[in-house]
Amino acid sequence: MLAVMLSDGERTVVVGGVEHWVRVAGAASGGVPLVLLHGGPGESAYGVERSVGDELAKVAPVVFYDQRGCGRTARPADPSTYTMNQLVADLEELRTTLGLDRIVPWGVSFGCLLAAEYAVAHRNQVDRLILHAPPIVSPLHPGLWTMRPSAVDPFLTDAERTELRTQLAPLTDPIERTVTAITVLAGSGDVADFFYHDPTNIPPADVNAPAGNSEMAMALVGNERPDLADDLAALDVPTLILAGLWDRQVGFDIPRDLSTRLPHATLEIFPHAAHSIDEEQPLEYVQTIQKFLHP
Numbered sequence: 001m002l003a004v005m006l007s008d009g010e011r012t013v014v015v016g017g018v019e020h021w022v023r024v025a026g027a028a029s030g031g032v033p034l035v036l037l038h039g040g041p042g043e044s045a046y047g048v049e050r051s052v053g054d055e056l057a058k059v060a061p062v063v064f065y066d067q068r069g070c071g072r073t074a075r076p077a078d079p080s081t082y083t084m085n086q087l088v089a090d091l092e093e094l095r096t097t098l099g100l101d102r103i104v105p106w107g108v109s110f111g112c113l114l115a116a117e118y119a120v121a122h123r124n125q126v127d128r129l130i131l132h133a134p135p136i137v138s139p140l141h142p143g144l145w146t147m148r149p150s151a152v153d154p155f156l157t158d159a160e161r162t163e164l165r166t167q168l169a170p171l172t173d174p175i176e177r178t179v180t181a182i183t184v185l186a187g188s189g190d191v192a193d194f195f196y197h198d199p200t201n202i203p204p205a206d207v208n209a210p211a212g213n214s215e216m217a218m219a220l221v222g223n224e225r226p227d228l229a230d231d232l233a234a235l236d237v238p239t240l241i242l243a244g245l246w247d248r249q250v251g252f253d254i255p256r257d258l259s260t261r262l263p264h265a266t267l268e269i270f271p272h273a274a275h276s277i278d279e280e281q282p283l284e285y286v287q288t289i290q291k292f293l294h295p
Contacts, residue, residue, distance in 0.1 A: 006033060006061055006098060013065075015093040016086060020121045021072035022065045022094070026057025031293065032102050032127040033061040035060065035091070035108075037118075039109030042217035044210045048108055051278040052286050059290045060104070067096065067114075070211035075123070082219035088118050095125060104293070106130040109250065109275065113224060129239040130289060133250045133275055136258050139226040149181040151248045155194045160184060168194025175222045181284040187264075197246040197274040233261040240266050240292040242285070244273035266292065 011069030013022045016059045017030075018257060022034075022139045023045075024119055034056065038045045045053075045064040056062050066073040067087055068266035076082075093112065104127050107263040119126045133142045152162060171177045185191055194197040239262050244256040259267035273280035 004118065006063075006100070013094060015097060016068060016076075016081070016090040018068045018076050018090070019074040020065050020068065020090070020094065022063065022098075024063055024098075025054055025057070025222075026060065026061045028186060029057065029060050029065050031060045032104050033100055034104045034106045034130070034289075035063045035095075035110055036065070037091070037105055037107045037111030037114045038067065038070070038112050040212065040217055041067075041110045041220040042213035042215075043110075044073075044212075046051070046071055046206075046209050050254065051094070051276075055282070055286045056289060060284070061295055062067075062106075063094075063100075063103075066210070066256065067212045069216045075254075079215055079219065082216045084114065084117055084220065084225070086115050092125070093117050094124055097175075097236050101125070102127040104128045104130060106132070106289075107134065107260050108132040108278075109135065110220070112136060113228070114188055116228055116232045117225070119235060120228070120236055123218065123235055123237070126237055126283065128293070130242070131239060131255070131258075132242040132277060133247055134241060134255050134258055135224070135250045136229050136232065137254055138223075138257070138261070139228050141254075143174060144224075145178045146223055147251065148174075148178040148249075152181040152185045152194065153253070155185065155190045155248075157190070159267050160188050177219075194248050196277060196279060197244065197272055199269070201276075201280045203279060210251050229258060229261060232264065235262075236264060238264045238266075238292075240268065240289065242268050242278045242288065243276055244275055244280070245271045246267055246274040249275040 008027045010023045012019050045068045049064045069075040105115035112131040240253050241259045259265040270277045270281045
């Protein structure tokens with residue numbers, strides 16, 4: 001058994017040959033540490049860390065880190081290392097470097113894919129699993145990226161909708177279609193309605209928030225393993241699935257259907273939230289995880 005070496009504070013940890021930014025909070029809380037696996041791909045832990053991170057640290061130790069090339073973590077010399085296998089290896093090396101015997105992977109959006117892949121590869125090191133808006137679909141699903149343009153379409157003005165459909169007409173590749181839809185949405189005055197159920201919940205602009213890594217995003221988007229859901233369903237890991245009723249990025253049906261596949265899954269529905277549940281219903285978010293960790 002590894003000796004726990006957690007202590008609160010920020011540090012740099014070299015894993016996979018890359019200097020990773022890491023912050024530990026709530027080391028004295030006791031229990032199995034949560035490890036936040038942020039979304040994107042290519043974003044950072046920054047937003048979730050500030051919305052609910054320190055409140056969750058009152059419940060259990062929490063390890064925040066930015067994945068390779070993301071946020072406050074260094075970019076790898078070789079961009080071909082932006083792969084899911086490497087991210088899983090990075091997480092496992094981080095666990096051993098911190099001296100943790102077991103962890104609770106806490107995935108948010110894209111981070112759920114990493115959490116699930118890690119659980120499949122390292123079942124004995126996973127105590128429980130938390131999946132916030134998991135984009136994990138069965139092999140028969142047409143795919144998250146195939147669905148994205150249709151999710152964007154309702155939020156546009158008539159003129160924007162016409163422009164989107166015109167641009168999509170000659171495109172067949174789902175990633176190209178997704179990028180086109182997101183580009184049109186980004187220029188819309190109604191963009192906030194896509195990301196939040198209640199636009200008044202949008203946090204103020206933060207000049208300190210790290211920029212995204214588009215190179216990593218394009219390397220990983222669309223490369224999801226189609227049989228991941230089957231492999232995850234074969235595990236006996238207690239899993240909490242968090243779903244915003246108004247989530248347009250992942251949708252509500254995907255996490256709902258995943259919960260029916262997993263043998264020890266609990267589905268928690270947040271009726272007043274979209275994708276960013278931690279920002280729209282932060283109190284309920286923390287309480288739900290606390291109940292899951294300490295039933």
